[in-house]
């Protein structure tokens with residue numbers, strides 16, 4: 001009975017979220033029609049400065065996931081948190097000096113690009129993989145990588161599977177409209193294995209279907225597996241297989257054609273990575289600002305006019321570090337070893353520590 | 364002559380100023396409106412195209428020939444189209460289309476049958492049956508369909524066993540969380556003849572029906588048309604099938620590793636979507652049927668009874684044919700609703716048109732404008748065909764005044 005009411009509740013949630021926004025058909029079609037209309041009518045809008053729009057409305061509209069712990073998820077107080085959310089907050093801090101000047105639009109994997117293209121959101125920060133086709137044919141630009149990921153598989157321990165190569169014939173649950181769907185096809189085909197895919201639009205339904213035994217395997221970005229595992233009835237009964245089958249560089253995305261806004265998002269992320277490298281944290285930023293290191297002074301705006309070059313005030317990066325933190329801080333706070341996700345820095349460590357995180361200098 | 368004079372005057376003044384001729388004025392405003400609509404459409408299209416170009420969003424229909432690279436859950440569509448990851452986006456479109464048509468078609472048939480039963484039951488003289496039907500209708504009609512779909516999906520999933528403890532029905536049919544597995548028929552040479560015999564059987568049954576009808580009108584003698592038809596449509600092909608030495612192979616599903624492989628599978632997503640659509644739409648159909656039956660005056664039933672016609676035939680031969688005239692028009696919109704509601708499939712991963720094409724393909728290619736235009740056109744076409752068929756049927760059923 002308990003699980004049934006659980007299902008009903010989550011069903012209710014869907015119904016509410018759907019009726020709120022109209023039927024599923026409407027939900028897809030409306031934004032696109034609106035998108036078409038806005039593409040058609042306000043011909044200049046999208047190439048016009050997003051920065052001016054954002055300043056005029058007083059907040060950054062940020063596209064996030066519908067709930068992926070550690071990346072973008074609402075906490076008990078109803079506030080959005082996560083490493084992707086912190087990118088949005090960093091942009092808001094850079095523009096307004098106020099990290100809370102953000103409004104969030106939860107988007108499914110399927111809806112996200114249309115929402116960005118049509119101008120419904122100013123920036124998409126939603127565990128989105130940077131791929132060539134997305135970068136070149138969707139009219140989008142990737143502003144960097146805030147998490148280096150790769151696709152993995154999760155299975156029930158009771159199956160006794162220890163390697164993804166033993167998955168011949170398995171049923172695989174995943175999300176539609178993702179790179180995941182394509183990678184899993186490549187992997188099984190490449191290894192001459194059979195499989196059946198069950199692709200849902202919403203991540204919560206994937207979790208539920210996997211939990212009810214519809215599938216043997218749940219596949220998505222490895223970080224996503226750790227995050228979604230927390231939502232299962234008995235997280236301890238499932239484990240992630242060792243194979244990582246793809247490269248999934250996840251990062252914030254903006255519309256193509258507005259270089260200034262692209263720069264702002266790109267450098268907001270770079271500022272956090274540079275700050276970590278220079279040892280600037282939210283705790284010591286005030287002190288460091290008045291210190292003697294010229295690199296730090298350039299970053300924090302006490303020397304040079306780097307903020308002005310991207311249409312912001314010179315203390316843009318100071319505001320980011322002060323209110324959001326440096327990259328290491330947001331990593332540790334959201335997905336790091338002390339969080340329920342417990343992910344170690346690994347490839348996401350700074351280049352100087354043997355990882356991949358590397359930002360061009362502020363100079 | 365004197366009467367004609369003013370008329371001539373009017374004609375003359377009309378010639379003087381065409382603008383005051385109501386016909387011409389109407390024509391001018393109509394033409395202006397059409398031009399305005401065309402201009403609006405044209406400027407929207409050109410604007411969209413130039414803006415897509417400027418934002419560097421790919422456009423055009425070339426993507427339909429590109430390799431899709433993703434897999435689709437096994438379903439009638441993937442069997443018919445023979446879809447695999449190397450297939451094109453165009454093939455994925457057909458898979459979605461077949462799956463939408465399948466669930467809509469079967470859904471309409473089952474919902475009609477169940478709806479008629481419920482509608483008649485609600486009018487039953489048997490108190491328990493009438494009340495049960497009322498409660499059923501009022502409950503299911505008032506719960507949002509999406510919620511019902513989720514309910515059935517997870518209720519179905521939770522109650523099914525995992526593949527290793529499958530329920531076996533004999534004849535190699537098994538049921539588990541992965542679906543209902545059945546042997547898959549693989550036709551061999553000669554199967555075509557069996558198909559032809561089915562067609563011949565249908566035609567023959569039709570002719571028998573006409574003949575029996577005529578004879579009954581002439582002599583009053585009845586003929587067992589139903590059983591003869593069954594014999595013709597099923598028996599004839601069966602005989603040919605046996606004569607040709609069973610030209611059919613069966614691919615049997617077998618438990619290997621995780622799951623049953625081979626054979627044919629009806630996935631739980633299809634079952635629960637169909638179940639939800641049928642149970643829900645039937646409630647509306649039941650109400651339409653009830654209204655239709657109530658619209659036939661009670662005197663008709665009484666007259667039939669007075670002539671000694673029993674209740675069953677009275678319902679079938681007197682009440683229903685008249686009720687159908689009231690039933691068919693609103694029934695059509697229920698059929699259209701069911702078809703459109705089948706797009707809620709996307710919520711439970713049934714690979715219908717919206718899920719596969721307006722979902723996965725749209726997202727992988729990013730060509731929202733083209734894909735949604737195609738999808739809208741398909742739903743429009745399905746709706747129009749359904750309407751045309753139902754209008755034809757309605758015209759056939761309409762009261763023929765003699």
Ligand SMILES: N[C@@H](CCC(=O)N[C@@H](CS)C(=O)NCC(=O)O)C(=O)O
Nearest residue numbers: 065066067109128129178179203224
């Ligand atoms: N990184 C992949 C997959 C992203 C994705 O959608 N992952 C799912 C599963 S972790 C997800 O974010 N679900 C959360 C949600 O939809 O709210 C991509 O960009 O295509």
